[in-house]
Amino acid sequence: MTQSANKNKKLYIKTWGCQMNVYDSHRMADILSAQGYKAVDSPEDADMVILNTCHIREKATDKVFSDLGRLRPLKEAKEAKGEKMLMAVAGCVAQAEGEFILERAPYVDMVFGPQTYHELPEMIIKASGERVVNTEFPAQSKFDSLPEEHTSQGVSAFVSIQEGCDKFCTFCVVPYTRGSEYSRPVQKIVDECKKLVDNGTLEITLLGQNVNAFHGEGPDGNVWGLGKLIEEVAKIESLARIRYTTSHPRDMDEALIEMHALPKLMPFLHLPVQSGSDKILEAMNRKHTSNHFRDIIEKLRKARPDLAFSSDFIVGFPGESDQDFEDTMQLVRDVNFASCYSFKYSARPGTPAANMQGLIHDKIASERLARLQALINEQQRSFNESTIGQTLPVLFDRKGKREGQLVGRSPFNQSVYIEGNPRLMNTIQDIKITEGFDNSLTGEIVTNESILRI
Numbered sequence: 368m369t370q371s372a373n374k375n376k377k378l379y380i381k382t383w384g385c386q387m388n389v390y391d392s393h394r395m396a397d398i399l400s401a402q403g404y405k406a407v408d409s410p411e412d413a414d415m416v417i418l419n420t421c422h423i424r425e426k427a428t429d430k431v432f433s434d435l436g437r438l439r440p441l442k443e444a445k446e447a448k449g450e451k452m453l454m455a456v457a458g459c460v461a462q463a464e465g466e467f468i469l470e471r472a473p474y475v476d477m478v479f480g481p482q483t484y485h486e487l488p489e490m491i492i493k494a495s496g497e498r499v500v501n502t503e504f505p506a507q508s509k510f511d512s513l514p515e516e517h518t519s520q521g522v523s524a525f526v527s528i529q530e531g532c533d534k535f536c537t538f539c540v541v542p543y544t545r546g547s548e549y550s551r552p553v554q555k556i557v558d559e560c561k562k563l564v565d566n567g568t569l570e571i572t573l574l575g576q577n578v579n580a581f582h583g584e585g586p587d588g589n590v591w592g593l594g595k596l597i598e599e600v601a602k603i604e605s606l607a608r609i610r611y612t613t614s615h616p617r618d619m620d621e622a623l624i625e626m627h628a629l630p631k632l633m634p635f636l637h638l639p640v641q642s643g644s645d646k647i648l649e650a651m652n653r654k655h656t657s658n659h660f661r662d663i664i665e666k667l668r669k670a671r672p673d674l675a676f677s678s679d680f681i682v683g684f685p686g687e688s689d690q691d692f693e694d695t696m697q698l699v700r701d702v703n704f705a706s707c708y709s710f711k712y713s714a715r716p717g718t719p720a721a722n723m724q725g726l727i728h729d730k731i732a733s734e735r736l737a738r739l740q741a742l743i744n745e746q747q748r749s750f751n752e753s754t755i756g757q758t759l760p761v762l763f764d765r766k767g768k769r770e771g772q773l774v775g776r777s778p779f780n781q782s783v784y785i786e787g788n789p790r791l792m793n794t795i796q797d798i799k800i801t802e803g804f805d806n807s808l809t810g811e812i813v814t815n816e817s818i819l820r821i
């Protein structure tokens with residue numbers, strides 16, 4: 368009766384949204400690998416398809432239904448051969464709109480939220496008899512029952528250390544889709560990092576919706592913050608690089624700021640601010656001001672002078688005046704970012720901002736977004752150009768589109784393209800940066816003896 372009897376089942380997972388979803392997709396593949404499923408790159412002929420979805424903005428949600436429509440004929444083709452394709456919707460859309468998905472897409476077999484995927488083996492058995500909906504927030508954390516072994520992460524890996532959010536920014540669905548804040552115990556995290564490093568991982572990104580709100584139980588019985596956790600993870604000898612994302616300005620404490628002097632902690636920090644207007648920040652319930660954000664940036668730059676920053680911005684939030692928007696532009700000028708994400712406000716059902724007065728006309732929001740993005744692009748390009756001529760250690764983790772091309776990441780999270788021997792994949796090499804573009808750099812290997820030997 369065991370599902371694992373058939374070792375050759377094909378699993379296709381498509382992932383949208385944040386890195387937490389990317390991590391979750393890896394972990395689902397790990398769980399299902401023990402059930403005989405092997406990950407494949409195309410949904411055709413797959414025995415199971417999982418759409419791991421994002422609910423953050425309206426557009427993200429719409430994509431799920433258009434994808435489901437495209438997958439349906441593939442499922443029917445499989446059924447015409449007398450076989451089955453289990454179709455599952457996971458992630459934050461599943462959490463928020465579970466019943467609606469089942470209604471609108473009758474061919475979907477399973478709908479489950481981000482906190483329940485460790486129950487996949489049981490859900491699959493159940494799905495052979497009935498449609499499954501699982502959008503509970505179970506009392507026991509999923510982390511307690513995930514497999515210890517990772518089968519699907521490479522030289523640069525994610526480790527979830529914290530999940531959920533208690534901040535309730537008025538525009539955001541995350542507190543509703545991911546539930547309340549939970550931090551994993553320090554020892555479990557360190558053990559997971561060690562396993563990854565033993566299997567060749569050189570870079571670990573510690574993940575959480577509010578990663579710097581981390582307060583996990585330490586091996587000494589005390590509560591540890593993120594700074595102390597990073598210090599502990601950095602002791603893993605063969606681990607070369609540590610990153611963490613996503614942080615909230617409110618939780619940037621002194622211990623964490625000081626930890627940025629640690630060489631293994633990469634000099635690039637994503638710190639979403641959303642707006643430069645104190646009026647809008649208050650309406651967003653961010654509980655920090657624009658000057659508080661400026662102060663944090665200054666302190667961080669003191670701890671690590673070469674630290675580069677990225678952020679998230681929302682334009683066209685209800686009530687955003689021209690002056691509020693200009694305050695955002697000024698903040699961007701003051702900080703000088705290495706890169707940023709910016710979005711038009713999207714009203715999400717069930718969030719407080721969805722009922723706010725003062726809607727901004729789409730045309731105005733689009734104009735503001737274009738101006739903000741032009742400024743951000745300018746800063747990003749000049750940051751990239753400022754690295755020309757420098758020699759940066761680059762971790763190569765991808766092949767480029769062109770034959771012989773390798774792609775890696777600089778310490779500042781820039782994509783770096785080189786022509787190089789494929790044997791350099793999964794290694795860190797000193798690269799002299801030769802050109803800087805909007806979204807990438809090109810470089811050359813700095814020839815030294817060890818390279819010549821390769």
Ligand code: SAH
Binds near residue numbers: 539577639680714
């Ligand atoms: N936890 C992170 C980010 C979560 S979502 C934080 O605290 O900042 C990622 C980004 O999506 C947010 O930073 C925000 O800029 C954007 N976002 C979230 N909800 C949105 C909405 N309703 N409309 C537009 N952008 C949104």
Ligand code: SF4
Binds near residue numbers: 542
């Ligand atoms: Fe959403 Fe705010 Fe929580 Fe970030 S801190 S996940 S933006 S509610």
Ligand code: F3S
Binds near residue numbers: 384
């Ligand atoms: Fe999207 Fe859920 Fe992440 S809504 S951004 S996938 S937490």
